[in-house]
Amino acid sequence: MTIKKCKICGANLENTFNAREMMFGIRKEFPYAQCSNCQTIQILEIPKDIASYYPEYYYSFKQYVPPITGLKAILKRLFKKYRIRKHRHEILDQLQPLNILPTQRILDIGCGRGKLICEMFNYGFKNIQGVDRFIPQEYQHGHNVKVLQNDLSELKNDSYDLLMMHHVFEHMEEPMNELAKSYKLLKNNGYLMIRIPVVNNAWSVYQRDWVQLDAPRHFFIHTEKSINIMAKEVGFTVTNIVYDSNSMQFWGSELYKKDISLIDEESKEFRKPDDFFSPAEIADYEQSAKELNYNNKGDQAIFYLQKKEYEKVI
Template sequence: MQCRICGSNGAHRHYVAKEMMLGLRDEHRYFQCAGCDCLQIEHIPANIADYYPDNYYSYSDATKAGNPVKQALTKLRDRYEVTGKCLIGRVMHFWMPNAKLATLRPLHLTQASQVLDVGCGAGHLLHSLRELGFHNLLGIDPFNQADIAYPNGLRVEKRDIFSEQGQWDAVMFHHSFEHLPNQRTNLGQAFNILKPGGMALVRIPTVSSYVWQEYGVNWVQLDAPRHLYLHSVKSMQALAEQAGFITEKVVFDSNALQFWGSKQYEQDIPLRDPRSWAESPEHLLFTAKEMREFEQRSRELNAINQGDQAAFYLRKPA
């Protein structure tokens, strides 16, 4: 097959991966490009929407009622994650970090920044930003059941990026880009709707990682067949260049999931299985010591650019 990223017709490596998040275990064929190393599904299932059930993790309501003191401290923590400022928030960060929000810091957002989150599900990240006083926010996701209007004014609309005509300071894909079938046109549309000098943030799993080499098709973030493309750093940078972007920075931000999830798959235990650590941590599939070791190993791999996910910061020339 021809690589859809770089066009190579070389001697690609082929793999068969099972659907393991839901535990369906049906098989899907992938190939890894001999030229740019991008791992990509051979054929997208005609029923791909069936692999996103109503209880898919990103669909849960973003509003959370709870202890007012904890909510106030969480807001301070979130402010620190986004801005790098707030002493109390910094303390809270060490207690309960929000790694996803922290990836926004290099964007240097202000409360007036116009931010579009593509494939945002229920809009958890945007909801946190809205609570911090950011007001020019919009989330879009074609897989949502309907539009969402939150009491704090945030809107999440059921549509894709090609219906967007506005001009944005930042366009974000937080683990949604790997689900998109037309990689060039989607990133190209992000380029089109950014203001000159604007930034695209693309957070994705990557095959430029230790765990892909170690676990192969049992790698938890392969996530067949939902993940249509598992980029290498090389292939993502090539795609960004094709779209007109300048890659300013690549930051690896993997976590312990890459280890405990992949080890579960080796044991034929899906993420949604009652035995899974994600569903029932009290079952002690992994000890607290093992989980700490997974987190430590993840930090070490991120430091040497070998974690299993990365954030790509792409700038549109001014």
């Protein structure tokens, strides 16, 4: 059945358009529309065969998971961190506004095989797990770093200090429900960090060729307004928003404009921008993305949501 109302705020959908599957170059078209109120772009009908659009070599499942090596690796990484600033892992910057302690309990939702949680363990986070409903089996990486196969509703409530969703929220069919489940899992004052593409400048410029539409895998492309509506409904406080777009918003969309897929159909590898654009062009794209981020107009962002429950005054 085709959806006609916004699943976030209930307002009418408008500006229906067809977006093409271009990551793998299948080029099949899927109808999307934009909400007249919260501006969220959403797919009108979730394909019944959606699983077939996540082939085995899809990046979440083909990631290199570093071995967990404990103290030695931590010291080595910490040493590196101070020695070569540019090798600092981006997760450390992303977590900076939260003051998360190494002993606090962290869950990475939709983590694939657990690449990030293993890297974070090697950076000193001691109490970290992942969960992904779509993995073929549970993964045990050692030192109690494991990836669970559960639905969020099956995990223990009030038990996490930080939940992370790195580019998975836009793939969820019922975002409000997932947000409500996340809220329950958090301890009081705990945080949910959501990294997602957002409707912004790149959408205005590239429209159906915008790389982050990623039809049909992205069911919702959110806006600040839609996240605020959902956060309020569930009880979260949005404490901070950081835009973190990069040059791909330009070069990926430029490739789609030229009818070139993101993944090479032959090698099954991601295409390299250097094969299509000059170093000056890529530097220009990187600079433009930085400027857009500075002005809150980048095409992806990190939303920091806090569970703040106040004690009842008797």
